Amino acid sequence: MKEIHVVGAVFWREADPEADPAGTGAGKGAGREARRGAQILAAQRGPGKNMAGYWEFPGGKVEPGETPREALAREVREELLAEVEVGEFVGRGVYDYSFGRVILDAYLCRLEGQPRLTEHAQVRWLGADELMDVEWAPADLPILEELRRRLSAG
Numbered sequence: 165m166k167e168i169h170v171v172g173a174v175f176w177r178e179a180d181p182e183a184d185p186a187g188t189g190a191g192k193g194a195g196r197e198a199r200r201g202a203q204i205l206a207a208q209r210g211p212g213k214n215m216a217g218y219w220e221f222p223g224g225k226v227e228p229g230e231t232p233r234e235a236l237a238r239e240v241r242e243e244l245l246a247e248v249e250v251g252e253f254v255g256r257g258v259y260d261y262s263f264g265r266v267i268l269d270a271y272l273c274r275l276e277g278q279p280r281l282t283e284h285a286q287v288r289w290l291g292a293d294e295l296m297d298v299e300w301a302p303a304d305l306p307i308l309e310e311l312r313r314r315l316s317a318g
C-alpha cells in the first residue's frame with residue numbers, strides 16, 4: 165500500500181485570563197464569551213478536495229527533500245497565509261484509506277498573526293469537551309486522544 169507522510173499543525177491557545185475565571189458573572193470578564201480552558205484549532209477541508217468536509221489539522225504532504233517541520237511551515241503559509249513556530253511533536257496517527265496509508269505526524273505550533281483561509285471551508289477553536297463536536301479525518305483520532313488529555317490537564 166502506498167504510504168503518504170503528512171504533517172499537521174496543532175495550534176494551541178491558552179485560556180483567556182479575563183474570561184470570568186471564577187464563573188461568578190462579575191468582574192472584568194463578565195458578559196464576555198467565556199474561554200476558561202485552552203483550545204486547539206480545527207480546520208474543515210474545503211469542497212472539491214479529497215476528503216472534503218472532514219476536519220483536520222492544517223498541513224499536508226511532506227515533499228521529497230523537506231524535513232517535516234519545513235513542510236509544515238510551507239503548508240501553513242500556503243493555507244493560512246501566516247507564519248508559524250513549530251514546536252514539540254505531539255503524536256502520530258496512521259490510517260489506511262482507499263487511496264493509501266496516511267502517516268500523520270502532529271506538532272504543537274504557534275500561529276503568528278490571524279489565519280486567513282485559502283483552502284479550508286472554516287476553522288473552529290475547540291476546548292477539551294468540544295473536540296469530538298466535529299467529524300475528524302480518521303487518521304487524527306489517536307492524536308485527539310492525546311490532546312484531550314493535555315487540554316484537560318492545562
Ligand SMILES: Nc1nc2c([nH]c(=O)n2[C@H]2C[C@H](O)[C@@H](COP(=O)(O)OP(=O)(O)OP(=O)(O)O)O2)c(=O)[nH]1
Pocket residue numbers: 170171172213214215219220221222223224225266268301302303304
Ligand atoms: N493536512 C492534513 N491532512 C490530513 C489530516 N488527516 C488526514 O487523514 N489527512 C489526509 C488528507 C489528505 O489525503 C492527506 C493530506 O494531503 P493534503 O492536505 O496535501 O491533501 P491534498 O489533497 O490537498 O494534496 P494534493 O494532492 O492536492 O497536493 O492526508 C490532517 O489532520 N491534516
